[in-house]
Amino acid sequence: MATIGDVAxxxxxxxxxxxxxLSGKRSISEDTRLRIQESIAQLGFTPHAGAxxxxxxxTRIIGLFVQFLEAEFPPAMLQYVLPISDAAREHGxxxxxxxxPDGPAALQRISQSGMVDGLLLLNVxxxxxxxxxxxxxxxxxxxxxxxxxxxxxDAFDLDFxxxxxxxxxxxxxxxxxxxxxxxxxxxxxxxGGAYVWRFRDAALERAGELGMRIRPYYGETQQPAIRELWHxxxxxxxxxxxxxxHNDAMVAALPSALTAHGLAAPDDLSVVGMFSxxxxxxxxxxxxxxxxxxxxxxxxxxxxxxxxxxxxxxxxDPAVRFIEPALVDRGSTGAPAA
Amino acid sequence: MATIGDVAxxxxxxxxxxxxxLSGKRSISEDTRLRIQESIAQLGFTPHAGAxxxxxxxTRIIGLFVQFLEAEFPPAMLQYVLPISDAAREHGxxxxxxxxPDGPAALQRISQSGMVDGLLLLNVxxxxxxxxxxxxxxxxxxxxxxxxxxxxxDAFDLDFxxxxxxxxxxxxxxxxxxxxxxxxxxxxxxxGGAYVWRFRDAALERAGELGMRIRPYYGETQQPAIRELWHxxxxxxxxxxxxxxHNDAMVAALPSALTAHGLAAPDDLSVVGMFSxxxxxxxxxxxxxxxxxxxxxxxxxxxxxxxxxxxxxxxxDPAVRFIEPALVDRGSTGAPAA
DNA sequence: CTGAAAGCGCTTACAG
DNA sequence: CTGAAAGCGCTTACAG
Numbered sequence: 001m002a003t004i005g006d007v008a009x010x011x012x013x014x015x016x017x018x019x020x021x022l023s024g025k026r027s028i029s030e031d032t033r034l035r036i037q038e039s040i041a042q043l044g045f046t047p048h049a050g051a052x053x054x055x056x057x058x059t060r061i062i063g064l065f066v067q068f069l070e071a072e073f074p075p076a077m078l079q080y081v082l083p084i085s086d087a088a089r090e091h092g093x094x095x096x097x098x099x100x101p102d103g104p105a106a107l108q109r110i111s112q113s114g115m116v117d118g119l120l121l122l123n124v125x126x127x128x129x130x131x132x133x134x135x136x137x138x139x140x141x142x143x144x145x146x147x148x149x150x151x152x153x154d155a156f157d158l159d160f161x162x163x164x165x166x167x168x169x170x171x172x173x174x175x176x177x178x179x180x181x182x183x184x185x186x187x188x189x190x191x192g193g194a195y196v197w198r199f200r201d202a203a204l205e206r207a208g209e210l211g212m213r214i215r216p217y218y219g220e221t222q223q224p225a226i227r228e229l230w231h232x233x234x235x236x237x238x239x240x241x242x243x244x245x246h247n248d249a250m251v252a253a254l255p256s257a258l259t260a261h262g263l264a265a266p267d268d269l270s271v272v273g274m275f276s277x278x279x280x281x282x283x284x285x286x287x288x289x290x291x292x293x294x295x296x297x298x299x300x301x302x303x304x305x306x307x308x309x310x311x312x313x314x315x316x317d318p319a320v321r322f323i324e325p326a327l328v329d330r331g332s333t334g335a336p337a338a
Numbered sequence: 339m340a341t342i343g344d345v346a347x348x349x350x351x352x353x354x355x356x357x358x359x360l361s362g363k364r365s366i367s368e369d370t371r372l373r374i375q376e377s378i379a380q381l382g383f384t385p386h387a388g389a390x391x392x393x394x395x396x397t398r399i400i401g402l403f404v405q406f407l408e409a410e411f412p413p414a415m416l417q418y419v420l421p422i423s424d425a426a427r428e429h430g431x432x433x434x435x436x437x438x439p440d441g442p443a444a445l446q447r448i449s450q451s452g453m454v455d456g457l458l459l460l461n462v463x464x465x466x467x468x469x470x471x472x473x474x475x476x477x478x479x480x481x482x483x484x485x486x487x488x489x490x491x492d493a494f495d496l497d498f499x500x501x502x503x504x505x506x507x508x509x510x511x512x513x514x515x516x517x518x519x520x521x522x523x524x525x526x527x528x529x530g531g532a533y534v535w536r537f538r539d540a541a542l543e544r545a546g547e548l549g550m551r552i553r554p555y556y557g558e559t560q561q562p563a564i565r566e567l568w569h570x571x572x573x574x575x576x577x578x579x580x581x582x583x584h585n586d587a588m589v590a591a592l593p594s595a596l597t598a599h600g601l602a603a604p605d606d607l608s609v610v611g612m613f614s615x616x617x618x619x620x621x622x623x624x625x626x627x628x629x630x631x632x633x634x635x636x637x638x639x640x641x642x643x644x645x646x647x648x649x650x651x652x653x654x655d656p657a658v659r660f661i662e663p664a665l666v667d668r669g670s671t672g673a674p675a676a
Numbered sequence: 677c678t679g680a681a682a683g684c685g686c687t688t689a690c691a692g
Numbered sequence: 693c694t695g696a697a698a699g700c701g702c703t704t705a706c707a708g
């Protein structure tokens with residue numbers, strides 16, 4: 001491969017001049033700049049990434065640490081990864097995607113070796129096992145999720161409390177007084193998925209304030225348990241007139257469960273989900289939902305990380321930032337069925 | 339950060355000795371090895387990746403080039419990415435995931451800069467726009483998909499012809515003589531998705547040989563078009579007694595379409611899909627299917643790539659290799675309905 | 677069994 | 693506006 005020395009020789013200048021022509025960090029005469037450009041094109045020169053990393057202590061790579069918890073719904077993850085990758089590229093960064101099951105070790109290894117300029121953690125849990133390694137890292141970091149401890153890095157998450165209130169208020173406004181809610185799988189609580197109890201508790205509290213009855217379930221992970229649970233819920237719903245589903249796997253299976261029971265939303269039952277527009281499209285979900293905005297969360301995590309990596313001045317202190325929820329009406333709610 | 343020099347000083351040896359202790363490329367006395375290990379642990383030393391890459395011309399990173407064609411079903415992609423990432427890590431490689439919409443430019447940039455030791459292309463099309471850049475790359479490469487031209491790199495794909503025959507034979511054996519088939523979206527043909535016509539043509543040919551009638555459709559990408567197309571197909575199926583669905587988005591929406599029509603498989607209609615076990619689980623698909631084995635494809639692509647990167651001798655010439663299909667019986671086929 | 681030194685390909689103060 | 697040189701942190705022949 002051509003090196004900067006080859007380019008310099010071909011253009012009849014020194015290596016430093018080529019380097020400065022590349023970076024634009026000092027002015028170069030029109031004439032030599034053109035000669036250099038020509039030589040670069042002719043030789044097909046691209047700077048060696050490792051050499052550059054060694055000289056500058058920068059790689060222009062973001063480490064993306066993905067954690068696949070069991071019992072989590074895989075299709076939901078890609079909605080975060082893709083916008084993050086795209087946003088990183090728009091800012092001139094590449095993405096090293098790390099799925100190592102041993103998250104802390106991988107984080108430490110990648111961080112210490114200087115492979116990346118910044119760390120982006122996905123799916124952060126309440127007492128995330130990766131947090132100590134993150135704290136020890138010298139790179140700036142950013143995350144999607146809700147860490148229990150004060151992070152020292154930026155975190156972005158949906159405002160699940162506000163989402164719960166939004167949904168409960170919406171149903172209350174339509175006249176519903178008794179509803180069923182389906183949370184994520186119970187195991188997600190033990191794993192520290194704060195969104196589980198944040199949503200659930202807020203929903204219960206708001207329902208209490210409004211004098212509504214709410215019957216809470218935890219979801220299932222796999223078929224056929226999902227289908228059976230739906231049958232149980234739909235059979236025993238008694239006087240409940242609305243369904244709030246905060247669970248990807250469960251809501252994805254709801255359309256067939258409803259038709260199997262000869263039920264239609266909103267005529268027989270009002271339904272509100274908690275999923276992204278994209279997820280709804282992929283699974284053909286005809287349900288009104290609180291938008292979970294994975295792309296917004298991912299993109300904002302990238303943006304602040306990029307600014308920290310650039311050493312920008314005057315940035316706010318690292319903190320958890322909540323995205324405001326929005327209700328997307330897909331017509332699956334109405335007045336309570338008689 | 340601690341450097342190899344710090345470790346050497348702390349252990350009272352030269353830097354080369356530390357380096358050899360790390361690599362094991364020459365024997366070191368028990369005594370000094372222990373001192374070095376201690377110093378490494380104490381200083382929390384991890385070799386600088388850029389320096390190492392510069393010295394060895396190796397990065398231990400695989401570049402994974404993902405291409406998101408419009409009209410493709412995103413959830414299906416993760417099934418390839420995850421096993422690839424896991425397999426890479428098992429072989430000691432990290433993964434740089436590239437989703438740049440300008441595939442050829444990204445491929446060239448990453449390859450030329452020496453950021454990666456090998457290239458892994460996903461979702462390769464018949465005349466893939468990335469192939470010229472791939473040919474020019476100096477790293478070994480491997481791909482999942484079916485490139486039109488002789489590749490110069492290994493490619494892995496499902497044997498779609500065999501899958502089609504397997505399915506048609508299975509239905510013929512059960513007594514079906516008239517079937518409906520649903521292919522991927524028509525646009526995928528223009529995009530060079532060879533699997534579309536390879537499956538379709540083989541199915542038509544086999545059906546012809548067996549004297550079966552087969553009525554072919556192309557699928558839709560988005561709701562509500564998907565639902566409408568299913569209604570059309572199910573309404574106008576006439577004497578067709580079985581459904582062959584080679585389309586992720588369509589098959590994911592089939593359960594609700596069936597129940598909406600009051601149809602059940604296999605009592606009213608036999609159904610065979612073309613999807614992975616994992617996909618079937620995520621979408622709760624109760625259909626017999628030809629397994630598409632994304633994990634096998636991804637893992638095999640990684641394995642051969644790793645061996646080529648290691649410069650292993652006696653490897654077979656690069657070629658397209660087909661994975662044999664297998665029919666997974668989920669009980670959705672039976673004798674033709676009366 | 678171990679060390680001194682060259683070299684990988686860049687960037688960037690230092691000089692002019 | 694440009695060049696010579698030091699330095700980034702490793703690895704690896706070369707020597708002993």
